Amino acid sequence: MDTNLKSKLMKYMVGNFTCREIARLVTDYLDGSLTLGERVRFQLHLGLCFACRNYLRQMKYTIATLRQLPPEPVPPHVKEELLKRFRTWKQRPSQSSGKPETD
Amino acid sequence: MFEHFFFFLLGHGIYQVEPAWIKYVLCHRPLIVIVGLRIILRSVVRVSLYYVGLTISSSPLTVHDRLNLDEPGLVQALQAGDERVFAAVMDWYSGSLLRLALSYVPSRAVAEEVVQETWMGVFEGIHRFESRSSFKTWLFRILTNRAKTRGIRESRYEPFGLSASSTDADEGPSLEDSLFVAEGSGEGHWIDPPQAWEPDTPERVLLSKECRAAIEQAIESLPATQRQVMTLRDIEGVSSEEVCNILEISETNQRVLLHRARTKVRRELAPYVQGDKR
Numbered sequence: 001m002d003t004n005l006k007s008k009l010m011k012y013m014v015g016n017f018t019c020r021e022i023a024r025l026v027t028d029y030l031d032g033s034l035t036l037g038e039r040v041r042f043q044l045h046l047g048l049c050f051a052c053r054n055y056l057r058q059m060k061y062t063i064a065t066l067r068q069l070p071p072e073p074v075p076p077h078v079k080e081e082l083l084k085r086f087r088t089w090k091q092r093p094s095q096s097s098g099k100p101e102t103d
Numbered sequence: 104m105f106e107h108f109f110f111f112l113l114g115h116g117i118y119q120v121e122p123a124w125i126k127y128v129l130c131h132r133p134l135i136v137i138v139g140l141r142i143i144l145r146s147v148v149r150v151s152l153y154y155v156g157l158t159i160s161s162s163p164l165t166v167h168d169r170l171n172l173d174e175p176g177l178v179q180a181l182q183a184g185d186e187r188v189f190a191a192v193m194d195w196y197s198g199s200l201l202r203l204a205l206s207y208v209p210s211r212a213v214a215e216e217v218v219q220e221t222w223m224g225v226f227e228g229i230h231r232f233e234s235r236s237s238f239k240t241w242l243f244r245i246l247t248n249r250a251k252t253r254g255i256r257e258s259r260y261e262p263f264g265l266s267a268s269s270t271d272a273d274e275g276p277s278l279e280d281s282l283f284v285a286e287g288s289g290e291g292h293w294i295d296p297p298q299a300w301e302p303d304t305p306e307r308v309l310l311s312k313e314c315r316a317a318i319e320q321a322i323e324s325l326p327a328t329q330r331q332v333m334t335l336r337d338i339e340g341v342s343s344e345e346v347c348n349i350l351e352i353s354e355t356n357q358r359v360l361l362h363r364a365r366t367k368v369r370r371e372l373a374p375y376v377q378g379d380k381r
């Protein structure tokens with residue numbers, strides 16, 4: 001189909017969300033911080049646009065990949081040192097010195 | 104009936120256009136119905152879950168699961184100085200702390216020291232911890248405080264409050280603009296529409312050393328604040344509310360930083376997961 005015609009129709013059907021706006025709003029969408037109207041228009045655009053559906057999937061995939069990154073390896077000597085410091089701290093009778101950490 | 108609805112939407116102009124318009128609407132009708140049903144179904148599920156008093160949670164394993172303790176139990180055990188619990192908690196969080204520390208200080212050695220200082224802060228402060236925030240949030244807050252102090256002391260470090268936020272702002276609001284048609288009839292459309300990525304799981308993709316190096320490299324080259332938000336939100340899975348609390352930034356600012364970081368990492372990940380199409 002003629003792309004010009006398609007884009008005109010999409011503009012008509014999907015309000016004024018272009019693919020660029022979808023790409024810009026994708027994090028807001030995933031965070032659930034769009035208004036109801038924006039959300040509906042976003043999903044309508046997705047329903048009509050393969051490219052943006054792929055883009056959203058790619059974003060989700062990127063996030064899932066980041067979530068799978070292993071933690072930074074902590075060298076064994078650091079771990080040993082930590083345990084040593086813990087034991088020293090525990091044996092100390094008074095634990096009230098030092099800068100207070102508020103929560 | 105459905106056709107009437109769309110004729111109504113399209114207005115009287117519908118009778119003057121080529122059949123292609125109508126064909127387009129008709130052939131995409133199933134999609135529109137599916138989207139509509141999805142919205143309705145989701146809200147029904149959400150409302151019913153709300154009334155049953157459940158929340159959808161698919162949270163991964165936490166240190167609480169591993170120790171079989173709830174949050175108050177964990178804090179109590181730490182306050183009592185239980186070595187088994189302390190060892191497990193230090194083992195669990197040190198890698199995450201190290202990752203975040205690396206975004207504040209120039210070298211790994213200094214970051215390791217910051218992690219140690221953080222745990223010293225925990226030893227000193229755990230008795231005064233009053234569970235106004237979660238232990239995890241509190242822990243990361245101690246780290247960011249120590250790391251900032253330490254970072255300022257290191258000469259190579261520029262104070263983040265000023266430089267990082269200004270460089271972030273310099274990037275402008277339109278990071279993705281190069282991906283889209285700038286003007287003309289197709290304005291705002293993809294120059295190169297995203298393809299489906301190959302359906303390999305993230306775990307399998309990360310097995311490729313090259314790919315992992317590329318992702319780590321992409322994260323490292325982010326501006327510091329973007330890197331911090333991404334580390335906490337996406338890698339450690341901290342909630343947005345807690346991230347704002349830890350980094351002391353606004354919710355909106357946090358989302359902008361996260362969005363920029365994700366856009367860049369997606370771009371770096373793309374070559375490794377794209378099919379053979381290109």
Ligand SMILES: [Zn+2]
Nearest residue numbers: 018019049052
């Ligand atoms: Zn689109």
